[in-house]
Amino acid sequence: MKRLKEDNLKHFFAEETLKKYSVVFIIILAVMLICELFIFNFKWVNSAFDKKVDAEMTLSGINESGTDLKFTSDSATIEYKNLNEELKYLYFKPGSNKGGVADITLSAVDEANSSYFSAPSRTVLTDVKSSEYIRLRFSGEVKDFKITVNGMNGKTISKDNIGLNVRVPLMFSWIRFLLLSLTLMLLYVLRPKSFVYNYKTDLSKNWQRIVTLALVAIQIITFWNMIHWNTGVLEWHKSYEHHRQYYSLIDAIKEAHLYLDFEPSSALKNMDNPYDFRERYAQNVAFKWDHAYYDGKYYVYFGAAPAILLYLPYNLITGNDLPNYIAVFIFGIMIMIGILLLLWEIIKKWFRNTPFALYLLLSVVFGAAACLAYAVQKPDFYLVPSLGAIMFGLFGLAFWLSAERKNEDGTTSLISWRLAVGSACVAIIAGCRPQLLIVTVFGIILFWNSVFKERTLFSKKSLKQTVAVCLPFVIVGAAVMWYNYARFGSPFDFGANYNLTTNDMTKRGFVWGRTGLGIFTYLLQPFNMDAVFPFIHDFNAATVYQGLTLTEMLMGGVLWLYPILVIGLYGAFKKNSFSDRRSYRFVYFSVIFAVILAILDAQMAGLLTRYFTDFVWIAFIGTIITAFAYYEMLRDNEHSRRKFAGIILTFSVITLVLCFLSIFAHTEDSIMKANPTLYFTVQHLIAFWM
Structure with missing residues (x-):
């Protein structure tokens, strides 16, 4: 009888039924209730019979x-x-x-x-x-x-x-109880043996569209609440002039000129080298911090596209200035949508057997690691052009991928309007953060066969498609080059070197001695971990480089902070694991581009946490494609498929946990200082043993 009951119990939990999930969820709730009462509130239990000590x-x-x-x-x-x-x-x-x-x-x-x-x-x-x-x-x-x-x-x-020796009262946290319960339920649903992996991604199905939209809605609500955590940063656009640069640019555009309406001080104009930081302070010269100064005028060297697309319409409609964190929020929403769109196009083109659950999971991890976790910690002006570039890059690649269609006879054709939209999005990156134009190479990879083999692009019979690809680049490129020439006398000078900051960037140059430090710090540096919440902590980069290298408090290299990126790095060395050579090239070049951008950022500006946003999202593209490719390759091997699904889930959870902890780990402009109630509430909810 006992054996029969055990067999029935094993059979019950082996079957994927609604009844089983109901029982498991009830067990999870019961276990979490016990944990909340007797583990997380151990002080209440431990002090139940204590007698207060009265002393002088x-x-x-x-x-x-x-x-x-x-x-x-x-x-x-x-x-x-x-x-x-x-x-x-x-x-x-x-x-x-x-x-x-x-x-x-x-x-x-x-x-x-x-x-x-x-x-x-x-x-x-x-x-x-x-x-x-x-x-x-x-x-x-x-x-x-x-x-x-x-x-x-x-x-x-x-x-x-x-x-x-007072008696500690029961402090039952419904937030902790519900979040942990829902997290464990979700992890159980996503476990490798779950039925959810039987449903392939197909957004033509209404139920998948509804679930996807629900996920977007949850992300938007969560992001909106979290972006208000660092209350100090939210007000910077009111108190710090260098965070009002887009406002100044809009005022200048409305007055039909490109220089800002600030007259530089005569002392600044008379300096032999106005970019000499120490000399400016030695002479007590008045100047606008972090503005571009050129030929006796102030300019904004940050990309103008966000100002024109967001700040100008808002100003014209309301007469007010758009808070920078609202711009971050808007771009953040579009990035969430862009990630889902790009992943869907990747699946349609190369990996039709990708589970819907995997699609949703990796889209969330992608967004959090690429930029949204950092946006929560510091939703300021400096992040706006970077998020704009990421958004346009995601949509541009998605439209390019969707432009290629297979015909019934096996040939391919290109949809002109999709080519044009994709090219327009990629081209606008130049008006946000120009170095991210490196993603244009993905277009070369994608359309290589169309140009050199099938002749459906850049040939006499494909004039329409060729114009669709090129014209947006010509229009946007001409506008950007005119904008640069009108300000700095060169179509290729974006003005970043004329920045009045901590060093003379006109003399910075490209120094190979900074390359190794940049690669190590941005990619390979282990994080600083201890037993005190938030368990990972920022630190100053150590170097013996005998020259100027700019650093701020850093968290560690991206391969440590976002360990799921290791999957993409692994895929770059496994060429034969990809059935389509173009998908492999996306993986390979995503790793190469991440390294290149890390070097460029270290050379041009220094070692700053916000520059992670330049290359993490590109590296993530390689990780996503590798994950989809391996799952596709293992579809006929149930054991290996489940094992790989477990690896993805494990790396995803670790990455999300580290993203969350990193929000609280920064000591510069930290949440702990700006919003101590939130910081210490979270600290005590997690580190309940304190």
């Missing part, structure tokens, strides 16, 4: 008035003498109103230390209740105990806001 306080930098304590020093202390008690918990609430915050350092004389031993400092906030209850780990009985309080000068709290 010795105060320094604090005035006592009845039951109130008023802090009169930036560094005040509260000391308990001769306790001789085992201390398990400290309760410290830095105020009775919202917004209270303090940094506290706890010290003790215990059985292992005859003089004060200090633990690492902790931040406590009235808006984050879990931060107020601190688990103490001193050795044995504590004789003396001291609390050093920073950041509360002038504040008053009640004595009841401080307690030793």
